[in-house]
Amino acid sequence: MPELRQNPATKEWVIIASERAKRPEDFVSEEPKITDPPSHEDTCPFCPGNEDKTPPEVMRVAGSNGKWRVRVVPNKFAALVPEGNVEREKDSDFFRSMDGVGKHEVVVETPLHNVSFGQMSDTKACEIVHVYHKRYRELLEDERFKLIKIFRNHGKAAGTSLEHPHSQIVATPIVPLHIRHRLEAATRYFDDHGHCVFCRMIEMERKEKDRVVLENERFIVIEPFASRVPFETWILSKEHRATFGETT
Numbered sequence: 001m002p003e004l005r006q007n008p009a010t011k012e013w014v015i016i017a018s019e020r021a022k023r024p025e026d027f028v029s030e031e032p033k034i035t036d037p038p039s040h041e042d043t044c045p046f047c048p049g050n051e052d053k054t055p056p057e058v059m060r061v062a063g064s065n066g067k068w069r070v071r072v073v074p075n076k077f078a079a080l081v082p083e084g085n086v087e088r089e090k091d092s093d094f095f096r097s098m099d100g101v102g103k104h105e106v107v108v109e110t111p112l113h114n115v116s117f118g119q120m121s122d123t124k125a126c127e128i129v130h131v132y133h134k135r136y137r138e139l140l141e142d143e144r145f146k147l148i149k150i151f152r153n154h155g156k157a158a159g160t161s162l163e164h165p166h167s168q169i170v171a172t173p174i175v176p177l178h179i180r181h182r183l184e185a186a187t188r189y190f191d192d193h194g195h196c197v198f199c200r201m202i203e204m205e206r207k208e209k210d211r212v213v214l215e216n217e218r219f220i221v222i223e224p225f226a227s228r229v230p231f232e233t234w235i236l237s238k239e240h241r242a243t244f245g246e247t248t
Helices: 018-022 122-139 177-193 197-208
Strands: 003-006 013-016 059-062 068-074 096-099 103-108 147-151 166-172 212-215 219-222 234-237
Touching: 059 122, 068 122, 103 122, 122 147, 122 166, 177 197, 197 212, 197 219, 197 234
Parallel strands: none
Antiparallel strands: 003 013, 003 096, 059 068, 068 103, 103 166, 147 166, 212 219, 219 234
């Protein structure tokens, strides 16, 4: 079983999951691939016809022909598992750990093996985001989970092991330290100024306009004033909502 361990020096929780080392690997060589990948790969566990190579799906979006357009399945090589005890235990007078309880899901975004997210239509992208939203809300119904993280790796350097377009959803019983720091900073700003730091950020970015990438009725996309890395981009809801699950 996976395990969550806390570093006593930093208070950070880390996941120890040896099963992750067994996951399949499309990128076995540092040599770049010369040919473009095909639209279907017989050996890919995410391609149509290979549904038996994944755990049973927890959600499916089907087209008018009955065939799937998006699938959500438990990660076969999960970092966290649903069973276990969420009590935080002391392994000694110094170290703390707990069972690696949580959920780790894969969103297979399209039947096509060779389409990147940036190549998808707006309709298709919205379909995927709606899946994120639905699973986010459903996972939060489990009172053990305190954080839902949705992420998408792109390329081997970012951690992708399979080419087929997919993203991942992880539900955990702990809130990571860097997230707690952001929440605490937002709380302090509210205590000091009496209003939401993100609402104020939107107000200032709309006024200055220099870093606004895109804006519509409900969202604004910005390059942060103090970006940590090149091309860092924030998508902010213009509705005052606390979580992704509360957005409409």
